[in-house]
Amino acid sequence: MGAVISACTKKKSGAVQASASNIVPGTIEEVGAQWIRALQGSEALTSAAALYQGSSHTESQRAARNLDFPHLIVSAGLGLISADAPVPHYAATILAGNDSVLALLSGGDKAARWWRWLQANSPLAQSLDHVLNTSDGPCLIALPQPYLAMIADEVLALPPAALERVRLFSGMQAPQALAHLQMPYDERLDDKSKTYRGTRQNFASRALRHFAETILPGRETQSAAQHALAVDASLADWTAPELTVGQRKTDTELRAILSAHWDAMGGRSTRMLRLLRDDLGIACEQGRFAGLMRDMRATRGGTA
Incomplete structure (x- = not known):
């Protein structure tokens, strides 16, 4: 059995109980301590699978069910969590805008530093190494570029044999050291005659679902290079939509x-x-x- 790992979503069910907008800026230790207290003060819990909403999350759930793999989620507020874990309704992101954790932190390389701190201190987080150690199949990681960059150091720290079981899905190029593990999905996934069309925002999870449904079954022990060739062969006759310049409106x-x-x-x-x-x-x-x-x-x- 392997694992499916996808990203958290901004859209969530229920009322927010812990919000990064209420945290006072400071060092990572100061911000982190406030955040953990906010999480611990939350009373109502729900499963992570039910908390996250939107098409990206739905696509990832579908892929995990199709493979009968455990589903885990990269959360900017909780760490790497099981979709079955009871969690509070929170609002925190590494993206710009409201509830950005990174906007609270001093210093550089904020996303990677925040992830390391969160993985070490969140009571809900589990390490990627543990996920790979407790499974023996492929680990399918579907993340938008900012989240993939955030966890890249933890992926690269995996033992070589475990790292070779990782398959990456993202709408942007993976870091160079991980590029050989990224599956070669591109705009052909939006072929108008197929069922995998969607927005750029959910590209990674749509690619994951295609891989789970049409590529991986029967090829579980193949290498990343073999999987990449299978993806290319599967998409060979697919056509990327023509790019058009849209009208401009005020x-x-x-x-x-x-x-x-x-x-x-x-x-x-x-x-x-x-x-x-x-x-x-x-x-x-x-x-x-x-x-x-x-x-x-x-x-x-x-x-x-």
Whole structure:
């Protein structure tokens, strides 16, 4: 049996009990101590599998179920946790914006330092080495680039035999020392005739699901190079969608368009973004779109 490891998601169920926005900036030890106290003060717990929401998490769950592998999650607030673990509803991320832990820390190389501290001090975290030691199959790690970079040192510290069982899935190039373990998925995954299309945000988990469903079964003991060749062969006849330059709109124009389609789309971000980009051919950068949706949701309501 192997393992599936995916990323936490910003969208979560329930009410926030521990938020990085309430932490006072300082050294990593000062910030970390405050954060652990906030987690320990949380009363209501839910399984990590039920806490995280969104298509990326759903795709990763599906891959783990298909393989009957344990599912683990890289959490910026909790460490590497089992999807079965009871956890508090928290708000913490290494990405820019609200609840960014890295914005609280002094010094450089913040993400990697934070991960090392969290793995050593979080009462919920387990080491990647332990995960590999308690399994004998492939370890499939699907993470966006910032999270993959955050845990790269821990991956590289694995014993050679364990490291060779790792397979990486990400929308961006893995660190050079790990590049040979990254599976060669690209824009062909968005072939319009296939069922693996999605947003760039969930690319890693969609690639993971394709690998779990069509590549790994029957090839569990093959090398990373053999797996990469199988991926290339599987995608050989797939076609990447043509890139088009979308129309440019002002914020006022975009708000009017979003408002006109709000009810039909149920106020859902993923559906709205698809509508703009695919159906209406309108360009809107992800961060800008997220800000517009937050503003509109504050006045109109809806889901993420």
